[in-house]
Amino acid sequence: MNSGVPATLAVRRVKFFGRHGGEVNSSAFSPDGQMLLTGSEDGCVYGWETRSGQLLWRLGGHTGPVKFCRFSPDGHLFASASCDCTVRLWDVARAKCLQVLKGHQRSVETVSFSPDSRQLASGGWDKRVMLWEVQSGQMLRLLVGHRDSVQSSDFSPTVNCLATGSWDSTIRIWDLRTGTPAVSHQALEGHSGNISCLCYSASGLLASGSWDKTIHIWKPTTSSLLIQLKGHVTWVKSIAFSPDELWLASAGYSRMVKVWDCNTGKCLETLKGVLDVAHTCAFTPDGKILVSGAADQTRRRISRTTKSPSDPQT
Template sequence: MNSRAPLSVGRVTFFGRHRGEVNCSAFSPDGQTLLTASEDGYLYGWETKSGQLLWRLGGHTGPVKFCCFSPDGYLFASSSSDRTIRLWELSRAECLWVLKGHQRSVETLSFSPDSRQLASGGWDKQVMLWEVQSGHKLRHLEGHHDSIQSSDFSPNANCLATGSWDSTVRIWDLRVGTPAVFHQELEGHSGNISCLCYSSSGLLIKVWDYNTGKCLETLKGFLDVAHTCAFTRQGKLLVSGAAI
């Protein structure tokens, strides 16, 4: 890869009222709101530009492990080690549904591109699909041999990718009947897959072509575990982060 000049960083806004480790963060689709999930059991909402705390939401009875916004910007979701998922309305910061069914900590959430479904996974090795409007569980997917740590819907919503401590990525075909079956298992990692994402053109990290299951590229450079990654909307740039 060609070397580039370091990114120039201007004014930094500090969000500092958490009382525990920050496990996850997410920007709203319009970029105006930042959501943070904390080990202290609360979900925080911030005005991105000013850094003002808008709300501090309780309800979970354990550390909040994950948070994300729906693509349409109306809802956000949070998950916890208390084995529940909460669906919230953004405009009122009000909890609409408490989703129950997981037997252990829920570590990852993903909204479908049309915001109608939510996928969840965690330490019980199960993936669950939920209907957002009603809060009803649609189906559960089994096959991973260890905790599920990451997930993402494909751009056309036909597939769901999940990453696990079992060092595999599974691609689930959501077009088939219940129960859904995975049609691909992507191998090549040697540890926990803590984050994965599709590009708009259908590339999946470690860079995979999700149509063929072929690993196109292995990106190296970190000296420690890589914890997160994200594509730009155009799918041309990729950013990743690690402990060092």
């Protein structure tokens, strides 16, 4: 865990990104923090300029709600997962669809890029996890083992492992170094409800949020539970580490977002300004802005106050 001292939170200069045609299911910042990506129930993916809030593009193509979206680490691509059983790969600069990945038999609920941006993982209601080659769109591996819907995924900071969370209440860590078709995995057990969200930190810690209203922070290399965060009164919908790993933000299926001290497990702030059910939360790459997405089709920015007076205003 990071031993630094967390800065304080303040609600300042709130922005709303309110032109969605449906609930906001997912959000992601570009690696440079200049663009915000949102996926909506209306079947479209939206690109926004972070600082101004200007809508850059609205991209259709999916024939069902967009459940999840994520930028590639190199910033050149983004992926969207949909109830239409497909994953779409998009070019950021041209705002153009490059690939439509087909293979899932039911709604695709999660996508994640490998750190080198060469592979993409997807999972969904068909209980399967698919590993794709980004450049060709070819499926590389089919990972089978979960007993229920796969709702969340994230690659470790190296390309070696992929974590997936399921409604079977388990997390599986897949070792991708082993040869195909067999891929070994370990199971992390401890939640008493569906695993709804997963997030790796830069140092390799893994956070998981569940329908049991708790968040667990794990050390996957030893399969050990480091800390359990309790305080949500509804199931945990989205989680995000701050870049310095001092904080973890979590959105419950309610009107509030919580911010936790990762070292002590203490809830530092409960932010109640969201207008409707908070579906998603994300930090900017510099950790100074926390964004929450809500079912009322808006997004809200909440800024983080740092100790340095020389930091630029956001």
